[in-house]
Amino acid sequence: MQQLPKDTPIFVAGHRGLIGSAFLRRFEKDGFTNVLTEGREALDLTDQRAVLEYFQLKRPKVVLLCAARVGGIVENRDHPAEFITENLDIQLSVIKAAYQTGVEKFLFFGSSCMYPRECLQPMQESSLFAGRPEDTSLPYAVAKLAGLITCLSYNAQYGGNRFMVAIPNNAYGPNDDFDPKSSHVLSALIRKFHDAKVGNQKSITLWGTGTPRREFVHADDIVDASLFLLLRAPADLQYPINIGVGEDYSIRELASIVADVIGFGGTIEFDASHPDGSPRKLLDSSRLEELGWAAKIELKAGIRETYEWFLDNREAL
Numbered sequence: 001m002q003q004l005p006k007d008t009p010i011f012v013a014g015h016r017g018l019i020g021s022a023f024l025r026r027f028e029k030d031g032f033t034n035v036l037t038e039g040r041e042a043l044d045l046t047d048q049r050a051v052l053e054y055f056q057l058k059r060p061k062v063v064l065l066c067a068a069r070v071g072g073i074v075e076n077r078d079h080p081a082e083f084i085t086e087n088l089d090i091q092l093s094v095i096k097a098a099y100q101t102g103v104e105k106f107l108f109f110g111s112s113c114m115y116p117r118e119c120l121q122p123m124q125e126s127s128l129f130a131g132r133p134e135d136t137s138l139p140y141a142v143a144k145l146a147g148l149i150t151c152l153s154y155n156a157q158y159g160g161n162r163f164m165v166a167i168p169n170n171a172y173g174p175n176d177d178f179d180p181k182s183s184h185v186l187s188a189l190i191r192k193f194h195d196a197k198v199g200n201q202k203s204i205t206l207w208g209t210g211t212p213r214r215e216f217v218h219a220d221d222i223v224d225a226s227l228f229l230l231l232r233a234p235a236d237l238q239y240p241i242n243i244g245v246g247e248d249y250s251i252r253e254l255a256s257i258v259a260d261v262i263g264f265g266g267t268i269e270f271d272a273s274h275p276d277g278s279p280r281k282l283l284d285s286s287r288l289e290e291l292g293w294a295a296k297i298e299l300k301a302g303i304r305e306t307y308e309w310f311l312d313n314r315e316a317l
């Protein structure tokens with residue numbers, strides 16, 4: 001697919017989420033006129049029959065599957081059954097409906113949690129399945145690995161390389177989840193440092209040693225990379241493909257960037273009695289870079305923009 005007419009029917013599944021909403025912003029900016037969205041109250045994506053009927057009615061040509069059960073370490077720990085069941089259900093119903101109704105291009109998002117806990121760094125796509133993923137997110141990771149193999153199997157049996165799989169590293173940006181119970185590390189830090197500043201706290205204590213290293217990709221960059229793949233990837237590109245920025249930060253470094261953006265002047269302590277998770281999770285994105293794509297949003301600028309969005313929307317969060 002070398003070009004995308006502006007009236008192409010594109011279904012963004014999960015359009016209210018972090019990455020789905022970034023697709024919507026981009027499509028609006030680029031003047032697309034036929035972007036299909038449906039809230040979960042109208043279309044529960046775990047419902048295979050409803051999803052098939054929706055596809056038969058709307059006939060999307062491009063599907064971006066941004067709907068999933070997503071959450072931080074606590075959510076994953078407390079809801080393992082829901083994480084595996086909902087993710088398997090959503091991806092199977094949407095992939096099957098896409099195949100049955102002749103969708104031309106389909107994008108499934110994996111996650112860096114799919115990689116083995118003890119993985120050579122930076123993590124290359126060839127390391128998938130080389131070991132057991134981190135236990136805390138195993139149900140989510142296994143669902144994502146199943147989604148990957150489902151897509152590859154449909155490509156292998158039915159041809160066309162239609163089912164694309166991208167693995168972005170930790171995403172952030174407007175519309176992120178700022179709920180302390182379910183949020184990921186970066187949005188959790190933004191909320192925590194904001195509350196500390198407003199509450200005139202002299203110090204903040206963060207869980208863990210502060211030494212684990214993580215990579216962060218702005219949702220707008222994930223969208224940009226996805227559209228690059230959709231429009232410019234060679235027809236025989238091997239999936240999955242990593243989407244990263246090629247640089248990681250320790251949690252300590254990240255906390256100090258967030259503190260700086262927010263204007264928190266107190267001290268930052270670490271409580272090492274809490275677990276750290278994987279020591280490092282940096283993606284090797286050289287395959288995507290070799291195709292000609294590079295991230296554009298620098299971390300501090302992206303955090304600043306995300307914090308502005310948080311300030312504008314915090315009443316509703």
Ligand SMILES: NC(=O)c1ccc[n+]([C@@H]2O[C@H](COP(=O)([O-])OP(=O)(O)OC[C@H]3O[C@@H](n4cnc5c(N)ncnc54)[C@H](OP(=O)(O)O)[C@@H]3O)[C@@H](O)[C@H]2O)c1
Nearest residue numbers: 014016017018019040044045066067068070109168170171
């Ligand atoms: N966030 C990350 O750091 C990250 C990193 C790598 C990969 N990914 C992957 O990228 C994709 C998008 O992630 P995200 O962070 O944008 O997720 P998100 O912000 O949590 O959004 C997920 C969306 O899915 C929708 N959804 C969930 N279950 C549904 C159901 N049964 N029926 C209909 N809609 C449903 C939610 O709807 P409601 O708005 O109604 O809740 C929400 O809009 C996911 O596949 C995720 O695994 C995310």
